[in-house]
Amino acid sequence: MKILVCISCVPDTTSKISFTDNNTKFNSSGIQYIIGPYDEYALSRAIELKEAHGGTVTVIHVGLADNEPIIRKALAIGADDAIRINAHPHDAWFVANEIAAVAASENYDLILTGRESIDFNGGLVHSMLGELLNLPSLSPVMKLDINGKMALVAREIEGGKEYIEIALPFVAGCQEPIAEWKIPNMRGIMSAKTKPLKVVEPSVHKINTQTLSYELPPAKGACKFIDPSTPEQLIELLKTEAKVL
Amino acid sequence: MSVLVFAEGSEGQIKNSSLEAVSYAALLAEKLNGKAVATVIGSYTNEALSAIGKAGVTKVLHVADEKLAKPMAMPYASVLAEIAQRENAEVVLLPRSSLCDSIAGRLAKKLDASIATGVTELPDISSGFRVKKSIYTGKAYAWIELTSKVKILTLAKNAVAPMQKDSAISVEQLQISVPDGDMAARITQTEKATGDILLTEARIVVSGGRGLKGPENWHLVTELAKALGAATGCSKPVSDMNWRPHHEHVGQTGVKVSPDLYIAIGISGAIQHLAGVNTSKYIVVINNDADAPFFKAADYGIVGDAFQVVPKLIEAAKKLK
Ligand SMILES: Cc1cc2nc3c(=O)[nH]c(=O)nc-3n(C[C@H](O)[C@H](O)[C@H](O)COP(=O)(O)OP(=O)(O)OC[C@H]3O[C@@H](n4cnc5c(N)ncnc54)[C@H](O)[C@@H]3O)c2cc1C
Ligand SMILES: Nc1ncnc2c1ncn2[C@@H]1O[C@H](COP(=O)(O)O)[C@@H](O)[C@H]1O
Numbered sequence: 001m002k003i004l005v006c007i008s009c010v011p012d013t014t015s016k017i018s019f020t021d022n023n024t025k026f027n028s029s030g031i032q033y034i035i036g037p038y039d040e041y042a043l044s045r046a047i048e049l050k051e052a053h054g055g056t057v058t059v060i061h062v063g064l065a066d067n068e069p070i071i072r073k074a075l076a077i078g079a080d081d082a083i084r085i086n087a088h089p090h091d092a093w094f095v096a097n098e099i100a101a102v103a104a105s106e107n108y109d110l111i112l113t114g115r116e117s118i119d120f121n122g123g124l125v126h127s128m129l130g131e132l133l134n135l136p137s138l139s140p141v142m143k144l145d146i147n148g149k150m151a152l153v154a155r156e157i158e159g160g161k162e163y164i165e166i167a168l169p170f171v172a173g174c175q176e177p178i179a180e181w182k183i184p185n186m187r188g189i190m191s192a193k194t195k196p197l198k199v200v201e202p203s204v205h206k207i208n209t210q211t212l213s214y215e216l217p218p219a220k221g222a223c224k225f226i227d228p229s230t231p232e233q234l235i236e237l238l239k240t241e242a243k244v245l
Numbered sequence: 246m247s248v249l250v251f252a253e254g255s256e257g258q259i260k261n262s263s264l265e266a267v268s269y270a271a272l273l274a275e276k277l278n279g280k281a282v283a284t285v286i287g288s289y290t291n292e293a294l295s296a297i298g299k300a301g302v303t304k305v306l307h308v309a310d311e312k313l314a315k316p317m318a319m320p321y322a323s324v325l326a327e328i329a330q331r332e333n334a335e336v337v338l339l340p341r342s343s344l345c346d347s348i349a350g351r352l353a354k355k356l357d358a359s360i361a362t363g364v365t366e367l368p369d370i371s372s373g374f375r376v377k378k379s380i381y382t383g384k385a386y387a388w389i390e391l392t393s394k395v396k397i398l399t400l401a402k403n404a405v406a407p408m409q410k411d412s413a414i415s416v417e418q419l420q421i422s423v424p425d426g427d428m429a430a431r432i433t434q435t436e437k438a439t440g441d442i443l444l445t446e447a448r449i450v451v452s453g454g455r456g457l458k459g460p461e462n463w464h465l466v467t468e469l470a471k472a473l474g475a476a477t478g479c480s481k482p483v484s485d486m487n488w489r490p491h492h493e494h495v496g497q498t499g500v501k502v503s504p505d506l507y508i509a510i511g512i513s514g515a516i517q518h519l520a521g522v523n524t525s526k527y528i529v530v531i532n533n534d535a536d537a538p539f540f541k542a543a544d545y546g547i548v549g550d551a552f553q554v555v556p557k558l559i560e561a562a563k564k565l566k
Contacts (some may be wrong), residue, residue: 013517121382128353131351158492160490160492165433166429177491209360209392212375212390214385217385223546244505244526245506
């Protein structure tokens with residue numbers, strides 16, 4: 001089985017977000033970058049599937065050379081090889097078009113992404129890839145088992161889940177609990193250094209959005225504390241002051 | 246020129262988030278001097294559809310195909326693409342949901358459209374078409390310019406307040422055939438809690454964390470939720486330990502909620518949890534540790550033992566009715 005996993009490079013989930021240059025640039029000083037958490041679930045499941053059914057796991061990333069440490073981490077976790085498309089990931093449409101161009105001739109059995117990237121929270125790349133490659137796409141996928149040429153998938157829906165049967169190949173946007181995150185071991189980290197990482201130049205160059213500026217939410221006012229012995233006062237305040245009851 | 250809005254339903258009723266999208270469509274159509282049109286897919290009574298008129302759009306296209314009774318992104322995207330072309334839509338609006346995210350990306354390709362997800366207010370059309378969207382999981386916003394002729398927006402909750410109009414709708418029944426390839430995913434089983442208020446739709450959410458010690462104490466959360474007409478949520482460790490189902494887990498890696506009121510009981514307020522709730526209008530925190538980080542994000546707080554405080558809250562909430 002031939003699996004492609006798309007990984008984004010995003011600020012760690014504990015990052016404090018701020019902007020510079022009159023709110024037109026993301027302030028990356030002090031920011032630690034990680035593989036998107038959803039993408040890491042996708043990668044972990046891909047490796048489990050490879051272990052169970054044989055095959056290869058390739059990771060693909062659209063980004064500049066600074067992001068190679070996260071690609072090496074994906075290789076250390078267990079991917080066999082990597083492709084970096086050498087371009088700034090301008091928007092989801094750009095990313096999906098570049099990945100589709102590379103994937104089109106490779107006949108992957110499964111293309112996995114995260115359900116969304118945690119920077120721009122687009123949640124779009126999986127369905128764009130599906131449409132561009134003329135493949136079915138499903139998201140958010142929380143369970144994925146393979147049985148021959150068929151896959152059994154659980155998809156989260158509001159208030160529950162649905163179970164789906166679908167033939168390979170297809171695209172899945174993944175989320176937990178599809179797999180446990182894998183911690184790279186020493187052998188993985190050593191071998192990652194020599195695993196193939198191919199750099200290709202972008203070829204499609206499709207862009208149809210421009211980010212103009214950023215804003216932070218207004219600062220929160222002070223918290224109003226209520227005496228724990230009279231919690232009914234809270235209900236009163238929610239009714240008369242906040243007017244939400 | 247028209248503004249097309251997809252109104253998603255749940256259990257035969259149009260969801261509140263869709264009614265917001267309908268009102269957004271009406272307001273935007275007025276701004277753009279166009280006409281707002283709503284589309285529903287699946288089977289709805291005329292009574293259920295009348296909610297769309299109340300929310301501000303009178304023209305409703307109803308695709309009541311038996312094959313499309315269950316929501317599925319791929320065929321829905323094909324149906325919406327065909328209708329968007331037929332109606333000469335320059336803007337297509339969807340509420341933000343797992344179904345609509347999956348529709349939106351496919352639709353963007355089919356319509357050669359620019360797209361923004363999680364849009365939080367009406368666009369600025371004074372020069373170009375600019376939208377404000379939530380980024381970094383609610384920690385910031387970006388202004389984005391959409392440069393294609395056709396634009397697709399998915400809307401964050403509370404992007405506009407739903408209108409309360411009295412207009413009657415005119416419903417047109419449509420037949421649209423979808424390609425076989427769109428039916429590749431076969432839904433074999435659906436597990437859905439019926440009758441519960443959906444977490445993403447709820448005006449009030451009561452959520453519990455590890456401070457509640459175990460699933461046997463969850464009646465504190467569910468009873469308070471019931472008394473307030475609220476949905477229930479939880480922190481990630483709570484769903485990881487299977488005290489509660491996964492779809493209740495709120496935060497960075499879980500559901501993002503944006504209710505009028507979020508009540509957090511025994512949740513510390515880790516940044517990943519806050520990421521899922523920070524766009525709530527009011528936040529109430531109940532925690533026995535005065536230093537719990539959640540209080541920094543709270544509007545109202547009680548420093549106290551949940552096992553003492555919450556039963557009294559439930560009593561007081563019951564008296565509200
Ligand atoms: C990549 C990543 C993603 C994550 N995503 C999420 C996410 O989406 N959602 C999420 O929730 N977490 C997420 N987390 C986990 C997060 O970091 C916290 O560990 C988690 O939110 C803590 O849950 P908690 O507040 O229920 O538990 P704890 O941190 O253990 O807090 C329990 C709280 O209960 C209070 N308490 C104890 N007893 C009582 C009592 N009797 N009465 C009142 N209060 C009491 C304590 O003072 C404490 O503040 C993520 C972590 C990582 C690394
Ligand atoms: N720059 C990128 N390179 C490779 N994959 C990406 C990139 N950005 C996003 N993705 C993938 O697409 C998913 C959804 O991203 P998005 O649509 O941007 O929210 C992510 O979870 C990744 O799996």
